[in-house]
Amino acid sequence: MRIDKAASGALDGLSAFARDAGVLDVRPDLVEMLPVAIYACDGQGRLLWFNRRAAEIWGRTPQTGSDSEKFCGSYRFYMEGEQISPHEAPMAKVLHTGTPIRGVERQIERPDGSCIRTVVHIEPVKDDNGRVIGAVNCFHETTTAHAAAESAAQRAEERAALYEFTSGLQHAASANELYELAMAAIIRAMHCQRAAILLFDGAGIMRFVASRGLSQGYRRAVEGHSPWKADSIDAEPICIGDINRADSPDALKDAVRAEGIGAFGFIPLAEEGRLIGKFMAYRDTTRAFVASEVEAGLAIARQLVFDLERIRAQEVAQRLATIVETSDDAIISKNLDGVILTWNRGAERIFGYRAEEVIGKPVTILMPPDRVDEEPGILERLRRGERIDHYETVRRRKDGVLIDISLTVSPVRDRTRRIIGASKIARDVSERKHAEAVLRDSERRLHDLLAAIPAAIYTTDATGKITYYNEAAVELAGRRPTLGSDEWCVTWKLYRPDGTPLPHDECPMAVALKEGRPIRGKEAVAERPDGTRIPFIPFPTPLRDASGKLIGAINMLVDVSERKHAETQQRVLLRELNHRVRNNMQMLHSLLYAAIRKTQNREARQILDEAARRIAAMAAAQQVLYRTKDATRFSADEFLDSVCQTAQQVFPPNIKIIREPASGELDNDVAMPLALILTELLTNAVKHGCRGDGENIIRVGLMKANDGFLMHVEDQGPGFDLEAVREQSSGLKLVQMLARQVRGDFEVSRKPSSRCSLRFA
Secondary structure, eight states: OOOOGGGTTTTTBBBOOTTTTTTBBBBBHHHHHOOOEEEEEEOOOBBEEEEEHHHHHHHOOOOOOOTSSSSSSSSSEEEEEEEEEEEOOEEEEEEOOOOEEEEEEEEEETTTSSSSEEEEEEEEOOOOTEEEEEEEEEEEEHHHHHHHHHHHHHHHHHHHHHHHHHHHHHOOOSSSHHHHHHHHHHHHHTSSSEEEEEEOOTTTTTEEEEEEOOHHHHHHHHTTSSOTTTTSSSOOOOEOGGGGGSOOOHHHHHHHTTTOOOEEEEEEEEEEEEEEEEEEESSSSSSOOOOHHHHHHHHHHHHHHHHHHHHHHHHHHHHHHHHHHHHEEEEEEEEETTTEEEEEHHHHHHHHOOOHTTSBBBBGSSGGGGGHHHHHHHHHHHHHOOOOOEEEEEETTSSSOOEEEEEEEEEEEEOOOOOEEEEEEEOHHEEEEEEHHHHHHHHHHHHHHHHHHSSSEEEETTOOBEEEOOOHHHHHHHHHOOTTSBBBBBSSSEEESOOOOOOGGGSSSHHHHHTTSSSOOOOOEEEEEOOOOEEEEEEEEEEETTTEEETEEEEEEEHHHHHHHHHHHHHHHHHHHHHHHHHHHHHHHHHHHHHHHOOHHHHHHHHHHHHHHHHOOOHHHHHHEEESSSSSSEEHHHHHHHHHHHHHSOTTTTTTEEEEEOOOOOEEEGGHHHHHHHHHHHHHHEEEHHHSOOOOOEEEEEEETTTEEEEEEESOOOOHHHHTTTTTHHHHHHHHHHHHHOOOOEEEESSSSEEEEEEEE
C-alpha cells in the first residue's frame, strides 16, 4: 500500500496503513516531536490520533474513535467569521472529495470561549485503488501573527489619520474648519463611526460646537453632561466599551442606547492642564478602545486645542489691527530712543503726515519748540515701566497748526518682559477744549444773569446739596449757605403759612427733587438767624441731562412780604367797607319793616315785604363777604348757609329748608345776584309749592358741575310752566335778568318734583 506525502513534509515518518485493522499507524514519538499540530481521521471522519500540540491548540483532549467527535477535535468551527458545522469543516471536504486542502485559514473556539486562528494543510490517505480511507491534518496557529498584522495596520491607519489632520491644519482659517478636520481624524484614528466636540460656555456648561452623525434630540438630551468636574486639572480619558456596563445615570444610558450607540470614549480637551471641553468618539457596536486608539485621540485633542488657540489669537490680532487702523485716534509706536516705528490712519488724519513720511524719524517732529523738553521725561518714565494716562499737551501738525491733544503712553515689552518701546494713543481734544471754553463762558454769563435777577435763586444737585446761590438768596435768607453741605433750601428755618414748622426735607424743593416734578402754588415762611420772618413763594424745577436723568434742580424764591402787607391793608379796608354796607342795609331793612307796619294798603305792604326780603338776602350775602379771608372770593358753602338761614327766619314754622353741603369758591361779583335769585326761588317755592299746615320740605343745593356751578331749589309742589307764567311773575322776570348777569342758564322741570336750576360759570 502507498501512503501519500503530507504537505511541506509534515507526514514524513508515517508507517504503512494496516488494511485489515482499518486504521493508520504512525510512530508516536516522532509525531510528538513535531512543532506543528497533527491529527488523523479514518474514512468516516473519526479521530484516530493527535499529538500534544493539537490538544494545546484545541484547549481540550478529545476522544478518539468516537462517532460523536468527527473531523476535528476543536469545540467550534468558524470560516471567515461564520460558525460552521463539523460536516462543513475542511477535513470533511477532503474525505468527501479526496482533494487536499492546503494553506486555508480557519478559526476555532475553545471551551473557555477564546478563539484561535489556524492555517490547515490536509492530505487525503488513499488505498491502492485510489479510494479515500482517511486523512491527515497538519495545522499551525496564526493568531499572534494575525494580531500583529492587524495592530500594524491599525497603527498605520492612526498615523495616517494624524498626518492628514496635521496637514489640513495648515489651511484651516476658522474654528469650524478645525472642528471638521478633528472629527474626521478621530473617527479614523479611533475606529468609530460618529464624533462630537463640546466646549464650556460662559456659564460653565458643556455645549456642542460640532458633531457628526448625532440627532438633535440626542444632543439636547446629553448636552451639559461631563464625566469630569469643571475645575478638573489634567483630566484623564474615559472609555466605555459597553454602554450597558457603564456607571452612568439611567436617563443618560437610555439616550445613548436610543441613538444606537454601543461604546463611546471621552477625550478631554485641556489648555495648560485646565479642562475646556471634550472630544466624544462613538461606536455603533460594543467594543473596547485599545491604548493606541486612546493615545491617538489625545494627540488629536492636544493639537486641536493648540490650533484653536492659534486661530483665536489670529482673530484677536486681526481685530486689534482693524481697531488700530480704523481708530479715529492716533496710535503710534516708538522705540526707547523716541523713533517712530508704526503710524495708523488716525495719526495721519490728526497730524497730516503719511506713514512713509514719519516712520524712522524722531517723534519730536510733532512737538512745537517749547515742548521738545517733554520727550526725555516721557522716555525716562517709560524705561521705569510707568504708564502715562491722559496727559494733555500741545502738538504741531505738518502744516504748522498747533492742536490740543490728550496722550496715553504705555510701555511695550518683549516675551522676556523687557521694555523695548512704547505705544502712544493721541486724541485730538481741540474741539473739546473749545467747547469747554464756550461752556465756561456760558456758565459765567449765566451766573452774571442769575446774579442780576432781583429774586433769590439757588441750585442743588440730585441729592439736594446746594451748588449755587446768588446774592439775592443771601439777602432773603439772612445768611450765606455752605455749598455742598446745606441741603434743600438756603434758609435757616422754614414755616408753613399757618406758622407750623416746615422741615427742610419736606419743603417744596425737596418734594420737587424726590418726585421729579415742578412744584407751583405753594407758600412758605423763612426765618432769618436774627428772628425776622419773610413770606415767600418758591418755584422749584427739576433739571435733567440729555438722557432724561435727574441731575439737580433750580429754585426761585419770590419775597411776597409787600404783597402780604398790601393784602392785609386791602382786607382791612374791605372789611370796613363791608361793615358799613351791612349796617346801611340793616338800617334800610329796619325802615322797610317800619313802613310795612304803618301802611294799611295791602298792595303797598306786599311790595314793601318783597323789598325787605331782597334787602335781607343782600345783607346775608354781604355778611359772607365780610367774613371771608380772601378779598376777591368767598366760600360757596358759607354763602348758601347764610342766605338759607336768613330766608328761614321769615317763613312759617311748617316750612323747612334742607341745605345740601356746597363746595368750591365763587367770585365776589356773583354774590348779590345769586343771593337775590336764591331768595326769589325760595319765596316762590313757599307760595306755590307748599300746602296745608303740615311739614313742607324745600331742598337747596349748590355744587361744582364741569367747568362751572349748579344751584337748584326743589319743592313738593306740582311745579309750573316757565313760558306760561314768565310774563305774569315779576319775581321770575328778576330771576331771569339776574341769571343773564351771571352768564347762567335758568331751567324749570316738573318731574318727579318741581325743580328750578341755574347753571353758571
